[in-house]
Amino acid sequence: MTVHTLTATALRAGYGETDILHGLDLAVPPGKITAIVGANACGKSTLLRAMSRLLAPRQGHVVLDGRSVHNTPSRELARTLGLLPQSPVAPEGITVADLVSRGRHPHQRLFSRWTRKDDEAVDRALSATKTTELAERSVDELSGGQRQRVWIAMALAQETDILLLDEPTTFLDISHQVEVLDLLSDLNHSRATTVVMVLHDLNLAARYADFLVAMREGRIHVCGAPEDVLTEDNVLDVFGLESRIITDPTSGRPIMLPIGRHRIATANAEDGMFR
Amino acid sequence: MSSASLDRIVINRLRRSRKQRVLIAALIAIVVAIFALALSYGQSLTPPGEVIRVLLGENVPGAAFTVGQLRLPRAVISVLAGLSFGFGGVAFQVMLRNPLASPDIIGISSGASAAAVFAIVVLSLKGPVVSILAIVAGLGVALVVYGLSYRNGVSGTRLILVGIGVSAMLESFIAYTLSQAPAWSLQEAVRWLTGSVNGAQLAQAAPLLMALLVFGGVLLSRARDLEALRLGDDTAAALGVSVSRTRVIIIVAAVGMIASATAVTGPIAFVAFLSGPIAARIVGSNGPVLIAAALIGAVLVLAGDYAGQFLLPGRYPVGIVTGVLGAPYLIVLIVRANRIGGSS
Amino acid sequence: MTASSTQTPASAGANPDRGLRLLGLGALLLVLCATSVMVGTRSVGWFDISEALAGKVDTIGRAAVTVRIPRTLLAVVAGAALGLSGAVMQGVTRNPLADPGILGVNMGASLAVVIGVAWFNITSAEAYIWTAILGAGCAAVFVYCIGSLGRGKATPLKLALAGAATSVAFSSLVIAVVLPRNDIAGGIRSWQIGGVGGATFERIMPVLPFLVIGFAISLLSARKLNSLALGDELAAGLGERVALARAVASLGAILLCGATTAICGPIGFVGLVVPHLCRQLVGVDHRWLLPFATVAGACLLVAADIFGRIVARPAELDVGIVTALVGAPFFIAIVRRQRVREL
Numbered sequence: 001m002t003v004h005t006l007t008a009t010a011l012r013a014g015y016g017e018t019d020i021l022h023g024l025d026l027a028v029p030p031g032k033i034t035a036i037v038g039a040n041a042c043g044k045s046t047l048l049r050a051m052s053r054l055l056a057p058r059q060g061h062v063v064l065d066g067r068s069v070h071n072t073p074s075r076e077l078a079r080t081l082g083l084l085p086q087s088p089v090a091p092e093g094i095t096v097a098d099l100v101s102r103g104r105h106p107h108q109r110l111f112s113r114w115t116r117k118d119d120e121a122v123d124r125a126l127s128a129t130k131t132t133e134l135a136e137r138s139v140d141e142l143s144g145g146q147r148q149r150v151w152i153a154m155a156l157a158q159e160t161d162i163l164l165l166d167e168p169t170t171f172l173d174i175s176h177q178v179e180v181l182d183l184l185s186d187l188n189h190s191r192a193t194t195v196v197m198v199l200h201d202l203n204l205a206a207r208y209a210d211f212l213v214a215m216r217e218g219r220i221h222v223c224g225a226p227e228d229v230l231t232e233d234n235v236l237d238v239f240g241l242e243s244r245i246i247t248d249p250t251s252g253r254p255i256m257l258p259i260g261r262h263r264i265a266t267a268n269a270e271d272g273m274f275r
Numbered sequence: 276m277s278s279a280s281l282d283r284i285v286i287n288r289l290r291r292s293r294k295q296r297v298l299i300a301a302l303i304a305i306v307v308a309i310f311a312l313a314l315s316y317g318q319s320l321t322p323p324g325e326v327i328r329v330l331l332g333e334n335v336p337g338a339a340f341t342v343g344q345l346r347l348p349r350a351v352i353s354v355l356a357g358l359s360f361g362f363g364g365v366a367f368q369v370m371l372r373n374p375l376a377s378p379d380i381i382g383i384s385s386g387a388s389a390a391a392v393f394a395i396v397v398l399s400l401k402g403p404v405v406s407i408l409a410i411v412a413g414l415g416v417a418l419v420v421y422g423l424s425y426r427n428g429v430s431g432t433r434l435i436l437v438g439i440g441v442s443a444m445l446e447s448f449i450a451y452t453l454s455q456a457p458a459w460s461l462q463e464a465v466r467w468l469t470g471s472v473n474g475a476q477l478a479q480a481a482p483l484l485m486a487l488l489v490f491g492g493v494l495l496s497r498a499r500d501l502e503a504l505r506l507g508d509d510t511a512a513a514l515g516v517s518v519s520r521t522r523v524i525i526i527v528a529a530v531g532m533i534a535s536a537t538a539v540t541g542p543i544a545f546v547a548f549l550s551g552p553i554a555a556r557i558v559g560s561n562g563p564v565l566i567a568a569a570l571i572g573a574v575l576v577l578a579g580d581y582a583g584q585f586l587l588p589g590r591y592p593v594g595i596v597t598g599v600l601g602a603p604y605l606i607v608l609i610v611r612a613n614r615i616g617g618s619s
Numbered sequence: 620m621t622a623s624s625t626q627t628p629a630s631a632g633a634n635p636d637r638g639l640r641l642l643g644l645g646a647l648l649l650v651l652c653a654t655s656v657m658v659g660t661r662s663v664g665w666f667d668i669s670e671a672l673a674g675k676v677d678t679i680g681r682a683a684v685t686v687r688i689p690r691t692l693l694a695v696v697a698g699a700a701l702g703l704s705g706a707v708m709q710g711v712t713r714n715p716l717a718d719p720g721i722l723g724v725n726m727g728a729s730l731a732v733v734i735g736v737a738w739f740n741i742t743s744a745e746a747y748i749w750t751a752i753l754g755a756g757c758a759a760v761f762v763y764c765i766g767s768l769g770r771g772k773a774t775p776l777k778l779a780l781a782g783a784a785t786s787v788a789f790s791s792l793v794i795a796v797v798l799p800r801n802d803i804a805g806g807i808r809s810w811q812i813g814g815v816g817g818a819t820f821e822r823i824m825p826v827l828p829f830l831v832i833g834f835a836i837s838l839l840s841a842r843k844l845n846s847l848a849l850g851d852e853l854a855a856g857l858g859e860r861v862a863l864a865r866a867v868a869s870l871g872a873i874l875l876c877g878a879t880t881a882i883c884g885p886i887g888f889v890g891l892v893v894p895h896l897c898r899q900l901v902g903v904d905h906r907w908l909l910p911f912a913t914v915a916g917a918c919l920l921v922a923a924d925i926f927g928r929i930v931a932r933p934a935e936l937d938v939g940i941v942t943a944l945v946g947a948p949f950f951i952a953i954v955r956r957q958r959v960r961e962l
Contacts, residue, residue, distance in 0.1 A: 054512050078515025085509035089372070094561045097284060098291075105503050106515035110496060119288070123281040132280045136287060158514070375780040380787060423951055432776045433954055439721070439783045440950040443887065447943030450812050455934065469794075544791055595798060598791035605788045610765045 003030045004080060004161050004194065006051065010060035013050045020046045022218040023060065028162075028211075033188050033195045035209035037202055039239055043218045044198040045086065048166050051196070052083040064162075078106035082160035086167050088151055090139045096150050097135040100125055103157030125156035129183060145176030152183065163187070165197040169204070177201070181208045206230050207253045214238045230254040295562050302557075302570040306354065309577045313350040314342055317585065352475040352539060353576045353593070355483045357546060358491075359536035361572020364547025365554060365565055366494055366529040369501050370522060371431040374555075374608065377548040378533050381438025384547075385445035386416030387537040388468055392449050395464045396456040405467070406538030413534030416441060417526055429522065470543035470594025472580050479539050486535035491569075493528040497521060498565055543594045545601030546575050552608050637901050644914045648695070651921040655691040656684060658925055693818040694924045694938070695917040697879045698889060700830055702916015704875040705890020706897070706909055707837045710844035711868050712763065715895070715953065716779050719755070719876040720887025723785035727758020728880040729811060730789045730796075736803055737796050744825035744881075752829070752877030758785065759873055813884035813939025815924055822882065829878040834913070836871030841905040844868060848903065886939045888946025889916055895953060 006028040014020040020043045028034055028051075036044045049055040051062050053069050062069040069077060082103075090099060103125065104118045126132045129149040134142065139150060148168060155163055165184070169177040185208060187193045199205040205212060206226040213223040216238045222229050235243045235256055242259040314330075315321050318341075325338040330347075333339075367381075368374050378384055390412030394400040400408075420441050424433040449468075456464060494501075500521045503511040508518050533547060554567035579600075580593040587596070656668055668684050701719065708717040719725045731754020735741040741750060762785050766778035793811075797804050843864035846854040851861050879886070897911040920938060923945070927936035 049509075052513060054509060074512070074517045075515035078513065083509070083513035085507070085513060087507070088510045089505075089507035091505045092560055097287060098561055101288075102503060102506060102514065105499060108499065114288070116285075119281060119285050123284050126284075127280065135280075135284060155513075373780070375784050380780075380783050423955065426955060436716070436776065436779055436954040437951050439779060440947045440954065442783075443720070443943055443950075444947035447812075447940045447947075450808075451936065451940045454809055454812055454937075548787075589799075591798075595795065599795040602788040602791045602795075605784060608784075 002161060004065055005030060006062070006064050006081070006162060006194070006196075008047070008051055008060065008062045011047075011050055011057050011062065012059040013046060013055055013057040015046075015055075019058065020218050021050065021057075024218070024220055026213065026220060026223070028194060028196055030194050031188070031192045032210040033184065033208060034197070034211040034213060035205035036196065036198045036213045036215060037200075037205050037238075038215035038221075042215045042238075044215055045166050046218075047215070048083070048164050048196070048198055052081060052164050053077060054083070054085075075106050078158065078160070080160055081162045081164065082155045082158045083164045084151055084155045084166065084168060086170075090147070092140065094139050095136055096131060096139055096142075096153075097122065097126070099139055099150060100131075100153045100157050103154040106158060121157050121159055125153040128156055128187065129153040143176075144172050145179055148172060148176065148180055149183065152180065156187070160193075162194040162196070165195070167198050167200065170200060177204060184208070202230065202235075202256050203248075206255065207248065207251045226253050230256055295558055298558050299563060299566060299570070302567060302574070306570055306573050306577065309574060309581065310350050310354060313353075313577060313581050314346050317341070317346055348475040348477045348480065349472050349580065350577065351477065351480050352472050352483065353580050354573045355480060355487055356472070356536040356540045356543065357573035357576030358569045359483070359487050359532040359572070360543060360546040360576070361550030361554075362487075362491055362494060362565065362569040363529040363531075363533035363536075364549075364572070365551035365568035366501065366525050367547075368551040369564065370504055370525050370529075371435060372505060373431065373435065374552045376431065376435045376438075377551075378530070379542070379545065379548050380442060381435055382416050382420050382442040382445060383413050383530055383533055384537065384542045385442045385449070387413040387534055388542055389445045389449050389452075391467050391541070392452050392464045395467060396452050396460045399460065401463070409538045410531075410534040413537065414527070414530055416445070417530040421523070421526060429519065466592075467541045468594075469592050470541040470597075471592030472540055472576070473592060475539075483535055483539055486532060490528040490532040490535075493524060494532075494565065497525055497528075501525060501565070541594065543576060543579075544598035545605060546572050546597055549601055549604060549608070550575065637907050640900055641907075641911060641914065644911065644918065648914055648918050648921070651918055651925065652691050652695065655694065655921050655925050656687045658929060689820050689823060690815050690818045690924070691921060692820075693815045693823055693882070694921045696823070696827075696830060697815060697883050697886065698917040698920025699913045700833065700875040700879045700916070701886060701889040702893035702897075702912040702914075702919065703834065703837050703909060704872040704879075705916075706894040706905075706912035707840065707844065707868050707872040707875075708890060709894050710840075710847060710905055711865050711872070712778060713848065713850075714778055715957070716891065716950070718888060718891035718950075719872075719880075720786075720885065721779055721891065721950075722759065722782035723762045723789065724755045724759045724782075724873070724876055725880055725885035725887060726786040726789040726793075727761070728752070728755040728877050729885050730754055730793050731757070732810075732881065733793050733796050733807055736807070737800050744822065748826055748829055748878050748881040751881035752874060755877035755880065756870075756873045758789070759869060761785065810884045812937045813880075813886040813942075814927075814935075814937030815883055815920075816935060816937065818882075826878045826882050829874055833871050833874030833878065836867060837875060838909050838913075840864070840868040840871060841909050844905040844909075848905075884939060886920075886942055888942045888950065889919055891953075892942075892946050892949045893919055895949075 008024060008026045011021050011024045011026075012019055024047065026047070036047065038044050046055065050057050051069070053062075053072075053074070056070060064072065064077070064081065069081075101118070101122050104121060107118065123132075126135060129152055131146065131149050131153055134146060134150070139147060142150065152165075152168070168184075169180055172180065181204060184195050184197070188195050209226060211223065212226045212229040214221045214229055214234055221238050222234055230245055232243050232245055235241055235245075244257045244259060245254050246257065247253070248255040311323070311326075314326050315323055321338050321342055325335050326342055328335050329339050329342045364377055364379075367378050368376055387409040390408045391405050394405045394408045420434065420438045421429060423441070424430070424437040426433070453461060453464060500511070500516045503514050503516045504518070504521065506514070512518050550568040550572040551564065553571050554564050557571075558564060558567045575597060576593055579596040583591040583593050583596040657664070705718050708719065708722065709715060728751040731750045732747060735746065735750040741747060762778065762781045766781040793807075797807050843859060846857055846859040847861065847864060849857070854864075855861050876890070893912050893916045894908065897908055897915050901907045901911050920942075923938050923941040927938055927941045930936055
């Protein structure tokens with residue numbers, strides 16, 4: 001698997017008259033899982049969209065393997081960089097197999113026919129997401145978690161080395177969230193796919209990511225290994241929230257315990273029991 | 276990777292495309308059948324043998340005129356116009372992800388009609404000049420609507436709404452012009468507006484065929500991108516489609532086709548509107564909708580003209596027939612379309 | 620569309636301000652009416668007007684006045700009805716793009732009248748009015764119902780599309796009904812344009828009772844519309860009977876635009892433009908918005924009529940044309956300004 005470098009330099013971007021990203025630098029570690037976290041409207045989605053060429057930056061560059069992303073033809077880029085946007089639209093009545101096969105679009109030329117390679121890619125995508133049994137079912141009938149896996153399968157069928165995901169777990173219940181994140185980890189381990197995803201849940205981000213990026217008001221506040229990023233000071237700066245950080249006994253990664261105004265044990269209780 | 280699952284995928288895919296091919300072939304057969312009917316059976320029955328001989332160039336007394344001069348041009352223009360309307364209409368509907376977003380509603384037809392009415396009533400023009408003006412106006416209106424809906428990119432919603440507004444303006448202009456028109460040009464203008472293939476000439480077929488081949492070819496070359504657009508602008512872009520460029524190309528091609536057909540026959544109500552949804556019912560909305568819609572457009576115009584001439588009390592131009600029959604179906608369509616969900 | 624006004628409805632400080640503005644609008648209306656009587660193919664002075672009002676119609680100028688006064692009156696009444704009807708419709712549907720023309724309501728009234736004339740030979744003014752109201756009501760219910768089906772509620776886009784497609788379908792049916800009847804075709808075509816020309820007191824009288832009832836119902840729905848603006852669930856939480864409130868308010872709007880269409884033919888865009896302009900002047904409190912929309916609608920239509928009479932001398936541009944040519948760009952401007960998610 002080739003190693004790809006994806007970097008953003010001095011990125012300034014936004015919609016309408018306002019800027020959302022104010023001169024941001026980011027080097028995505030190749031072959032690792034990166035999670036982007038931050039408060040609402042801090043620019044996480046905007047960053048992802050700018051990196052995937054959906055949004056043209058006003059200043060700065062996004063560079064993939066030494067070439068500016070915006071000078072690369074869309075089709076060529078789509079063979080290396082895949083994006084799963086926030087609310088994808090499934091055409092009515094489409095079957096799972098049909099939808100997943102749309103992922104082969106960037107690999108097909110104007111008059112090219114459907115080849116065995118395409119079928120194999122679809123099959124691999126379906127089995128990686130464990131949706132093979134659902135192949136002939138209509139996407140409308142599926143549950144939220146199943147549907148999300150199908151969309152990921154479509155992105156997988158694209159066979160890209162880099163996969164960007166905009167809030168892939170936001171509307172899923174906890175078991176489906178873990179399902180999707182485990183799937184992305186499998187992908188990262190088996191194919192060395194570089195994964196960059198926007199997540200809301202800090203703790204899941206800390207557990208599954210190798211590299212954590214915390215954004216605040218259009219800039220990167222801090223980035224690095226989860227242990228270094230998820231500190232009480234950083235949580236206070238980025239989310240305005242008091243917290244305690246302890247180590248998760250299951251994964252060895254940090255876990256953030258939010259401290260609000262109610263239901264807090266007194267400072268003396270080391271074992272965490274409420275009084 | 277299990278080979279059994281791979282085989283199943285391949286088999287299902289092959290089965291699906293075979294079914295689609297059969298349906299398309301059936302549609303082609305229907306078009307051919309109605310075409311043959313229109314050539315042989317009108318006021319009088321011309322036996323098929325004679326029809327074929329006329330087509331081959333022989334001068335069969337009696338039949339040569341009826342078939343060659345009356346029925347053939349009519350049928351040919353009907354097919355070409357129907358293909359154009361159907362193809363152009365479905366392209367818009369797929370691109371805007373909404374079956375109700377038809378060129379009839381978003382101003383293209385109104386633009387062509389307004390230009391034609393203006394040419395006929397105010398400039399006292401007739402013939403090919405009117406047609407050319409109609410084409411130019413159709414393209415111009417499309418450009419204006421696109422430009423007006425551009426704000427950091429074009430959203431389907433905004434395009435549709437702006438089109439509705441522009442269409443309202445044009446319709447009132449048409450109504451005003453008609454109200455001020457002197458009797459003889461009023462008649463001509465109204466005749467043009469109802470849409471018919473009366474008085475069709477084979478000479479008109481050549482440019483129409485050219486337009487169909489050129490614009491249709493462009494649309495077919497973008498068919499895959501159009502399919503990808505159905506997944507939403509973002510997903511399509513992620514799959515490597517340059518969304519705005521594809522949109523512009525599709526709009527130009529679709530408008531070109533529709534305007535060319537309108538220039539020859541006038542606006543034939545509802546063919547552009549209904550061909551797509553009917554095609555989706557037949558081949559499924561994820562099947563070869565583009566080609567199916569073109570064929571259904573041809574069927575609608577051929578059958579509509581034939582019915583208007585011979586199956587109804589009194590002769591009606593095809594535009595009236597499709598309008599009257601189309602209206603109730605359109606209502607059913609609106610109900611169904613909104614039940615399922617609209618564009619994004 | 621949310622009730623995003625920062626003024627509370629009972630903010631005492633704003634009231635005199637709004638009251639003044641309303642008076643200002645009223646004064647504008649009077650000026651416009653006077654202009655309307657004076658201006659036209661033949662200009663007329665004050666002396667002639669007062670003479671004509673006194674009954675002396677010996678000059679052409681004074682005769683012109685006797686024609687213009689009922690015309691102006693009709694424009695005032697029709698404009699008020701359409702402006703108010705549009706404001707109510709926008710409140711009921713919480714949709715900034717609602718308008719009797721766009722929602723196909725006018726076309727429904729037209730179709731009903733055309734069917735009545737062609738198949739049932741209706742001739743009396745009352746028959747016209749009842750038929751138009753019936754058609755308007757059916758169309759409104761139809762478009763709203765199907766605009767509400769499917770994913771999401773009745774979004775502006777879905778309603779507009781349902782309305783536009785329904786209009787197209789109905790106008791096709793109108794053509795079909797009229798086609799075999801050459802005798803009425805010309806009359807229908809000129810009625811379809813929508814204008815206040817040829818108005819006489821005799822023609823206006825029958826429609827007044829309907830309009831009065833429509834005005835009363837609509838204006839009294841102001842408070843209900845304020846609650847509805849918060850959304851169905853919140854309104855119900857505040858004790859409002861949502862379905863009933865909607866039905867009553869809609870009834871008022873339909874009476875107004877049905878009756879107006881019966882006399883004048885379909886006039887579009889007044890109901891769209893007027894509430895938007897009034898919201899800039901007076902905010903979203905319907906207790907002020909509705910009266911403002913009434914007066915402003917009257918002003919707009921009288922102004923449109925004056926414009927139509929001046930600009931195409933010696934011919935006339937009917938009011939329906941002027942409102943479409945001016946209102947459609949306004950509609951487009953509104954669409955451009957709204958963010959797509961709100962649509």
